[in-house]
Amino acid sequence: MSSSEARPQSDAPVLIVGGSLVGLSAAVFLAHHGVRCTLVERHPGTSVHPRAVGYYPRTAELLRQAGVEGAAERAAAGFETHRTRAGVTSLAGEVLFSKEELEGGDDLGDLTPSRLLLLPQDRLEPLLRARAEELGADLRFGTELLSFAEDPDGVTAVLGGAGGTGTFRSAYLVACDGPRSTVRESLKVPRQGRGVLSRHVSIAFGADLSGVLGERRYSVVHVKNPQVTGILVHDDTLTGGTLIVGYRPEDGESLEDFTDARCAELVGAAIGSPDVGVTIRSRFPWDMAEQVAEGFVHGRVLLAGDAAHVIPPTGGYGANTGIADAHNLAWKLALVVGGAAGPGLLETYDAERGPVGAYTAEQGSLQLAVRSGGATPEQRAAAADALTVTMGQAYRSAAVVREPAAEPLPVASDPRALHGEPGTRAPHTVLLRGGAQISALDLYGRGFVLLAGERGAAWTAAASAAAREFGIALTAHRVVPGAGGEDALTDLGGRWPESYGVGPAGAVLVRPDGVVAWRSHGAAPADGEAAVLTAVLRTVLARG
Structure with a gap:
């Protein structure tokens, strides 16, 4: 059989299109739940460009569940002191402002066992790839989705690659193929939002920055001088980094203007020292935009990450939101594919992540206005802090059983003001299990x-x-103040009842994604605990 002839492909319940950060996360989370999945990515390997660099503590918690947090922490160890956001005329020039970023130390110890991770995307993706493969995911780099067709029972995809062209059958297709998603475009899904706000090029470079930085370590540097205006991020080895600059097609500028020589000139101006040599490693064009798809669930095709929402990078929410999409979707697909839940459970993915995507995209735009100095008083008041945006989300869907007479929560709140309300992240408390101290998470x-x-x-x-x-x-x-038998966990700090909002005879049901599905402050009514819990699970699992 020649390479151009069709060849059979092994099927899987879930086909993931796109092998960048979100697609790899989806593969990790699905495989973690025991779902056979196949990922296709047209590029031959993981990203060679740094791109996203920061992951908030809630994202680290999700990686913790899937066994990736430890490896990510070790890989990020060199960035431990990179906590300062600054404005400069150049790295060698005047410092215009300096501000400490969100830290993951003792000040967050009451909220989470995890911390902020600074790690370039090109160094996190191989960790996700290794974990996905370890868990049994089928990852096919150098393979492209050519077309797909949906029917009532599943999706038939046509894949192409070095080995030829063939068909692939799956129950569901998850599109993680970026802001220019061919899957979304094929479905003709419209997007809402402010659209493209500006166009940019990320320039990855090599340079010895040790001399100009000295003892300083930055998370993000805003550079402005007569030669260049942009954002610079340096790596932990001090041998390179990324410079992000904008360009204006409406003024006749184009990507072709960014030759190696021009890029080296811009990077040199951002560094500000003629003694530092610069080499250009790669260029990555991208659009700063605020765009959210009208619906993340389209039959058996589901959108995640930038395919579902494009978020202005100010605030660093894009990658974090995409990883959370994959995490929310994975357990639902696992239960539906396994037959324990009805297909209606997948509709809750749209009901939960759609509002979060729109809210987070808006917050990215608000942060852009605030940091650019052009925000109105109303915009400043509406801009939320990073912990609220990433850790204080509240879901309203059929997979959450609301408490009678409870007022609906906003899309996001201060996580310290939340106490186990259904639809919110189950809080961190310190417990003792089998003689070992753990987090409730x-x-x-x-x-x-x-x-x-x-x-x-x-x-x-x-x-x-x-x-x-x-x-x-x-x-x-059971969670008890002291030792209480084989089924009991010890509440070491005495915070569990208040943190989860339940009394000594109450209970809380937490979903596989660590979100509270339901709670009872006390004992069940006359029909009994079994009847109540059965009704709750029938609702959450869409088994009505």
Whole structure:
């Protein structure tokens, strides 16, 4: 058979299109949940360009669940002191302003066991690739999606690569193919938002920056002088970095203007020292935009990351939001593909991540206005801090059982003001399990988890029965002030009841993604714990 002839492809329940940060995250999370998935990426390998560099503590928590956080922390160790955002005339010139970035140290210890990670995308992607392969994901680099067709039972894709062209059958297709998504364009999904705000080129360069930086270490540097205006990020080796500059096609500028010589001139002006030699490694053009797709779920095709929403990079929310998309979607696909949940559970992906995508894109634009100095008083008031945007999200969907008479929460709130409300991230508290100190977050990430108060044994018994009835993984524990038996966790700090908003006879059900699905402040009404929990799970699993 010649390479141009069709050849059979092994099928999988989920086909992921796009092997960058979000696609690889989707492969990791799906494989973590035991879902066979195949990823196709037209490039021969992971990114060679640094691109995204910062991951907030909530993103680190998601990587923690899938066994990636430790490797990412080790890889990011060289960036530990890169915590200062500054404005300069050049690295060798005057410092115009200096501000400490969000830190992941003791000041966040009440919120999370994780911390802010600074790690260029080209160094995180190989870690995700290795973990996905370790978990059994089928990753096919150098393979491109040529076309696809959906029918009531699944998606038939035509793939092409070095080995020829063939068809691939999957139950679902997840589009992680970036802001110019061919999948989204094929579906003709419109987008809302302010559109393209400006056009930019990221220039990856090599240079010995040790002399001009000295003891200083920056997370982000805003450079402005007569020769160049841009943003510079340097790596932990001090042997290179990335300079981001804009260009204006409406003024006759084009990508062709950015020759190696021109790029070296711009980087040299940003460094500000004639003694530092510069080499150009790569260029990456991109658009700063605010665009959100009208719907993330289109039959058996699901949009994630930049294919679903393009967020202005001011604030660094884009990669974090895309990884959270993949995390939200993975457990739902696992339950639907496995038959434990109805297809309606996938509709909650759109209901939950759609508002978050729109909100976060707007916050990126607000941060752009604030940092550029042109924000109105109203814009300044509406701009939220990074912890609120990334950790304080609240979902409203059929996969969340609202409390009677409770006022709906905004899309995002200060996480310190949240106390286990359904639809919000389950809080971090310190617990003792089997003699080892853990975070409550370490309980989440596989199946459902029910936590009950010290007098909540009826809830834990009901959870065991419900798990058998629905065929799902559901682990139940009581949380007690002191040692309380095999099914109990010790509340070391005494914060669990307040953090989760339940009493000694109450309980809370946490979804596989670490989001609270339901809670009861006290014991069940007359119909009993088993009936209540069964009704809750039937709703959450779309098994009505």
